[in-house]
Amino acid sequence: MKISDKLTVEVMWKATVTCDVRYDGEFFYAVITTGIFCRPSCKSKTPQLKNIRFFKYTREAMREGFRPCKRCRPDLYVKHYDPSQEIVEDVKTILENRYYETIQLKRLAQDVGLSPFYLNRLFKEKTGFTPRQYLEKVRISKAVLLLKTTDLSSTEICFQIGYGNLSSFYKAFKNMTGCSPGQYRVN
Ligand SMILES: [Zn+2]
Numbered sequence: 001m002k003i004s005d006k007l008t009v010e011v012m013w014k015a016t017v018t019c020d021v022r023y024d025g026e027f028f029y030a031v032i033t034t035g036i037f038c039r040p041s042c043k044s045k046t047p048q049l050k051n052i053r054f055f056k057y058t059r060e061a062m063r064e065g066f067r068p069c070k071r072c073r074p075d076l077y078v079k080h081y082d083p084s085q086e087i088v089e090d091v092k093t094i095l096e097n098r099y100y101e102t103i104q105l106k107r108l109a110q111d112v113g114l115s116p117f118y119l120n121r122l123f124k125e126k127t128g129f130t131p132r133q134y135l136e137k138v139r140i141s142k143a144v145l146l147l148k149t150t151d152l153s154s155t156e157i158c159f160q161i162g163y164g165n166l167s168s169f170y171k172a173f174k175n176m177t178g179c180s181p182g183q184y185r186v187n
Contacts, residue, residue, distance in 0.1 A: 024041050103131075
């Protein structure tokens, strides 16, 4: 019952229990016993997991006969305009497009008109990662792709995806995948 790789049942359940507003719009939960569906952030009483069904879109929940909650109005859900969210999206785009460059937080913050401290905090609040961690994620997913689809050596990949030295590449790779690039390739 998972909607995407990120949104496992565990993740959605935790977001539901903690009324985590960051997941609003990512999924909705419907309660079988009441026939009502809610946004993750809804403050209504948390149902039991066994009585919950998760949906990506409101129309799916409605098609199955669930009614929108009167309290959190998931049927009216539109991502409200949030300028700080726009900034976070901009930063994500920069990191995704320029991951192979040397990216400094200070420069990144300058580009979007924030202080490095505030950018770090905002980005973490919105995504759960610091810009640095997000960059590592992007780089390591590129590394994984290159390992699987090319004959490039680990060293070549390391420099191609923007690492300045092998040891930080190996460390980040191991952190994220649990193994070394070499082990990853043969598996
Ligand atoms: Zn609700």
